[in-house]
Amino acid sequence: MRLAPVLVCVPLLLAGCSSSPDGPVEPELPAESDFAQGTCREAAPDLLELGRALPRLGDDSTVPADVQQVLADVQDRLAFFAEAADPALAGVLPTLVERIGGVRIRAVGNSYEPSLGEDLQAAYDEALAACTG
């Protein structure tokens, strides 16, 4: 390591700074009835639950335990749907399940990176579009 002269140390009191006082913005999500019949409609509750959890991934290396639990539960059920998904979701849902796994395995070790959340969000948006577009 070369700390050397370029190192700048900025001690900061972070209390109250790590998260917005208002918390994460609630995402605008479609209604369950907006989901197409078939796999989409069956998976709608889980997709919506995932959609509500995504903004809470945050930008830190840690992910709240309750969010991790939501991811695990939702992933478990979405994986079940992915095994026999309608053609419109055949490629989308497995990708979504896989990216949830990428977030989970890093979150559980406190090495989560926001870019993984962005990848998950992209897969989620694609699934949502396939179901409600």
Added chain:
Amino acid sequence: MAPPLQSTTRRRVIAILAAGATAASSAALLAPGTSSASSHREAPYTLSDPQADNTDTYAFVSPDNPNTVTLAANFQGFQEPAQGPNFYPFDNKARYEIHIDNNGDAKPDITYRWTFKDVDNRGTAERGATDGTFLLNDGPVTSFDDATLKFKQTYTLQGIRYNADRTEQAPVALVTDGKAAPPNVGKASTPDYAKLRNEAITPVTTSAGAGKSFAGPSDDPFFLDLRIFDLLYGGDLSEVGYDGLSGYNVNTVALQVPKSLLVANGDATKNPVVGVWSTTSRAKNRVLLDNNAAPQTSVDEDSDTVQASGPFVQVSRLGNPLVNEAVVPANLKDFFNRSTPDTDAKFLPKVQDPEVPILVESIYKIPNPNKLGGVVAKRNDLSAAFLTGFSKDVFAGRTFGGLGSGVLDADLNSLDLNEVSPSPVPAEYLRLNVNVAPKKPGDQGFSRLGAVGGDLSGYPNGRRLTDDVVDIALQVLEGVLVRPAGATKNAVAGLGDAVNASDRAVTAAFPYVALPHSGSELRKGTSPLQFRQQFLSSGGVVSARAYGISPGAKGGTAQLVGVMGNGGLKHLGYAKIDASGRTTSTLQVRQRPGLQLTLLWRITPASGSGSEAVSGPPTTITVR
């Protein structure tokens, strides 16, 4: 179609882990538990024979003397520093060996053999003495030769070369009656242990020049969070980052010799790569004395209970770390330990289809890299890492029958780089290209992740004491070398156990292993002052905090310290400690992304608390 119940995942995981020894052995990479670390107590036999248990092997170009190579092997892990009065001597009936293959036949061309002799002056009347004692020492010990050191060990180091028919040539004695460093009993018994350790560094004269030998206890340089098993469960590991081997010692043998001594024909230009592994061997026959048999009248190479005889056979083996844990099923671990590298092809199926990715897929639903794109493929990356090494010929499939093809197009550490061995045998051992310049922590380009982190002077090009082989292995097993670029590759590229260094920093000079913990130290869990530290980086800022600070530090302060490239320390800031045992503020260090910083917290209790200040382990983090 009804979705499954939430508990299905957990039940499935439990079923997998309970399914049998094979699953459990695979999980051991992620979670050795107290029964296994790199290769600590990993096999049924070594559980019962801890003195013979070979835990880790290291081979690296000496950072302070790059014309030499340092070889080291560790034995008998999980040594509690205060465990007297016997402590943890080497077994005087075992052979501790490090082997070199420099012509690619996976058989030793050179063997360095350490054997130990007890110098036992504790005495009993039955053995002709009048003042028997149970203590290792009956006064302070300031020198190996002090009369107060009642029990000690000397050793012989032999260098052995082989005839064409594989018989051993006459051994060359490199060290005779060498001093094995005694245990670090405690501050009353061994007040200047560093001096005692230095006495145990013995000069060696070889045909190629001067070298050094060492035998004795050291801090176990292996590091990992033993609780990582819970990660596999998906449990709450909000406090990952605890080195489960911190505070424990291990027995080390180490040798530094000119690199020209190790390479084929003494020519490192034409033959730069050597294979390295270590073993422990025992006499084949062991006889226990009868009930009520009288004490033996003399102390010789037999103990008072066991008499050994017959040819020596191999009982423990170590090349690459974690292989006998993460790759070899439980019921084959003893078999692996007595196998020789030239027969390793039989383990190929286990290497190419490891079980850890299967478990990870079951739990996290990250597809097993063995079937990327829906095609079940051999894991050539694992073949290359464990069995062939990396070279352009390996990459092109021109050697080793195509094992390892297409993984890394670089001439790094395959023995097919040697002029003498164009068609080497696949074998599980460390491979070191002695011509790659060494890097140590603080050097430009150093990475604890070795070649995976872009630092070709580290594992799997040999193995340095500072290489984070758990994180490397986890990432490689999960396919970081073979997955296509994208989200999943990014996810597995950051896997790890959050323990990035040993609790004690390696030393700058031979034997490099840190001094052993003293018996006076209180191990974690009994110490009045414990804490955890966390360093996170994002946006060019490293955020540092300490937490889980034991009540003994109440009212004290926490100091953030940077470790400089030269090993010096730099004060970076203070934080107070709140009643819940956390720093009241998170300190931030701003730096350019990509730079590596080594940081630690030092906790100082309030004056009058009776507790002593303690420092966390130096932790290297890459600024993101």
